[in-house]
Amino acid sequence: MQQDMRILLEDVSYTYEEAAAPALSHVSASVRPGEFVAVLGHNGSGKSTMAKLLNALYIPTEGNVIVCGYDTRKEELVWEIRRRAGMIFQNPDNQIVATVVKEDVAFGLENLGVPTDEMLPRVESALAAVRMSQYADSAPHMLSGGQKQRIAVAGILAMEPSIIIADEATAMLDPSGQREVLETLHALNRQKGITVVWITHFMEEAATADRVLVVSDGEMVLTGTPREVFDQVDRLRELHLDVPPMTALAADLRAAGLPVQPGILTVEDMAKEVDRLLCPSKSAT
């Protein structure tokens, strides 16, 4: 029987202990295998809570979270879920356990009880996949933030997961580190078909996903492709979320009476649209 590799959230609510309001209330969503889904939201919107629910670190107060066909409520399945849905956290320093890079990558494998002679090849191929092979024997604290996050990705990758959840994995990195990590995850998604749940408050990062889920005040407010979501400029502004500059410009132009098409995200999109508007004859080509 083919295993159901989806992530399903069925009317999920989560309330922290001693908190008055739920951090997440009645959220339903599903993520298809092989999809790159961005969860966009402000600080305190409940997006991190969502990440932790997917990894069985939190158990929903109401509703069910089903990962790869396993219900996170069932305690005996916790390790199965965590093996299949690896998680990268925000702070690169606080998730590296070992003092040598390759040993940190092996940490998950050691926990799973993988035989010793299988371990090294898996560690090496995981490091190669994040292009960190030359740092296998380095000390983690000597690496840059982006490199540390890639090590964390390798640590997950060695466990051969079908899903990677990145909980604001770039929030503490510099721009080049942010790009490194996002590109690494995109490459893994394309090449290995790993499902990625990318939790972020950076609109630019969300725009690179296949699908965006927007969370605000613990509720899922918008879903759709980046084009569909970001075109709802007014709604996003209402939620105090950033809108890609070109999308915002397109909306302003539209408001000024220009017939600008929806679905503009990048400068290239805008250039094409301006071109189309200026020389309507050329657009046929």
Place this chain on the structure above:
Amino acid sequence: MLNDITMGQYYPVDSPVHRLDPRIKLVDTLLFIVAVFLAQSFVGYLLLFGFLYGVTRLARVPFRMLLKGLKPLRIILILTFLLNLFFTPGEKTLVAFWGIRITLEALRQAAFYSLRLAFLVAGTSLLTLTTSPVALSDGIELLLSPLKKIHFPVHELAMMMTIALRFIPTLLEETDKIMKAQMARGADFESGNLIARAKAMVPLLVPLFVSAFRKAGDLAMAMESRCYHGGEGRTRMRVLKLTRNDGLALGAMLLLIALVVLEGVLL
């Protein structure tokens, strides 16, 4: 800032001593300590010194690194020497002044006691200079593993050591950052008497503790999400294997003990 902690500082070069099994090095260090206590004469100490010097050369560690390890101990060494020198009773007086008598026996004992202390520290710092902290905690875990039978938490202990070692540089960095942040706001860590300086540490220690606890929480979550569930059913990537050199190292140490004992009996 906090860089002059030689005790426990690994000297990363490749040498036969570095490549030895950490278990053997631990056992050898314990045996060396025994040898230090067995040595009863200057010839015995000379043997110990020769051995220590030879191993240091073999390990390609500069000998001054060992001496550097003794530096923090200099006050204790001097005190040990002086106390033994003045307060050991003896027969043959060497010098006497102001009612204090220094005897030959006292001089001998003072020298032996301080040498013994110096050898103990030098021997153990040779272990930490040539063994990476990770290898060391591995070795300790394996050496203690028989204690698992009496439910001693060997794995947990080793994991704690590994994590502590992993976070020392991170916390040092953090300390540095907080210190600079507080100094930028006018905190003064350097002047004043001991009490004033201790008080000045409070605004440093409080944020450091808060951050350490937060880190611990984060790390625990990260470890759990990577399926960490204690030592049970866990495998290891690094497996220690004894080689011929390990046998030789153990043999050499036993020989040293034998020589020290023999010398004590014969001379």
